[in-house]
Amino acid sequence: MTVQNLLKALKDGGGDPDLATVDDVTGHNTSRLPLASQVAITIRDMIVQDLIKPGERIRERQLSVELNVSRTPLREALKILEGEKLIALLPNRGAIVADPAPDEIRELLQVLGALEALGGRLAAENARDADIAEIKALHYEMLAAYSREDRLAYFKLNQQIHSSIMNASRNSSLIETHSHFNARLYRVRYRSNQRNAKWHEAIDQHEGLIKALEARDGELLAARLSSHLGATWAKVSKEDYAEGSAG
Amino acid sequence: MTVQNLLKALKDGGGDPDLATVDDVTGHNTSRLPLASQVAITIRDMIVQDLIKPGERIRERQLSVELNVSRTPLREALKILEGEKLIALLPNRGAIVADPAPDEIRELLQVLGALEALGGRLAAENARDADIAEIKALHYEMLAAYSREDRLAYFKLNQQIHSSIMNASRNSSLIETHSHFNARLYRVRYRSNQRNAKWHEAIDQHEGLIKALEARDGELLAARLSSHLGATWAKVSKEDYAEGSAG
DNA sequence: ATATTTTATTTTGTATGCTGTATTTACTTT
């Protein structure tokens, strides 16, 4: 290890925290990331935030000039997103934004339920008191948003609570997989939250989640997280059948 | 839709099944796949079959000439494999084959356990009688391999049984995620199988799995699949501590 | 006018070459 490397390492890891650009979604440090990874983050955000609609085609050349990069890193980014199932890559026919059918959504919610159940068990075991306190705080913030009928804030806090529980599991593989599945379902749940008249039902369920976590009752928390997602499916499917699946 | 396209569609989908090359691992049709995907399959096999060792560096130029492709599709393949966590991509420093630490293996087995538990529950619900019969047949084949002390055959049949149970769940997202996690753990479990003196312990457990599946007792099957993987971790960790983790 | 074939255009797939970064080697200094 030479001095110049040491200096670089210092600059990278140590000081200047404001130089490091941190992504909101993944939390990754994006400053010295290859273009492909940065582009992947950008497109992921565009998809999750519904700036590109499901089923919509992604034209390489067009998007590459929009993002001001060449097609090479863009194509690499698309491979990444294909792995996350946020897009589908049809050979010789380009990429389209993933558009899960109701059946697939049901499948995804089942898996997500299993992941959250495991997360709950582990969280009850591994969460620090500060983690639980923070989750409780988020819960109260969510109640505040509910009281103000601020659906967007409510939704985001809801998501944050679930992510926080997963983070408390201290199982990084689980956390990452969970966030992938969550991203695939983000839009569905967002729409569901915006439309559903009985959005208060989730409040009671969340109350139960917090109680189970405070009691560090892993089995109870796991069960409640699972049934919570079961309720999500009930809502989503009802909406879908009510208006015929298409967006 | 023109006639030439119709003819092509016919040729692709319909006839000439022998023209289609099907991959052993993923079951994907590989004949008309882009190079990047084919390369990804090749490298994945090399990793899972331990032709490239964990921690080993992957040189783009070198591998590209070995596989007779340019660096562009190879790099795209590496992005795919990074998403599957089979390799790690260090910015400006190339790719290395993933080498999960004991802690990470424990985490992975926990997630795999949750996935298999869900798979078991769904399989008990959705499996057709023919599926169960086939799984039973595989079980007896495994017993035969055990009797002959053919560890390789035993191991492969063991894997096949677990995959078959997952397939019987009829949840494609679950099946795919399970296979990804399984691939990440393949080498670990393979080594464990080769070394472990008490490999007969798994026989009794498998007997229990089949019984639960035949009875279509989802909860029991789920519980047994989980504890089965718990036993795997017990073995793996023991071996690791016994000889100090390095391969 | 409709349907089919042919041509043109657009778009994806792949290879190559250049640039910047990391690592190694040789050299200098203490």
Next chain:
DNA sequence: AAAGTAAATACAGCATACAAAATAAAATAT
């Protein structure tokens, strides 16, 4: 001789250029 510095080399990152495939458009035939 050990540590530090500077040059050289190897490598990954990216853009451009070309090839092949798919789609769209025009022309021809029915």
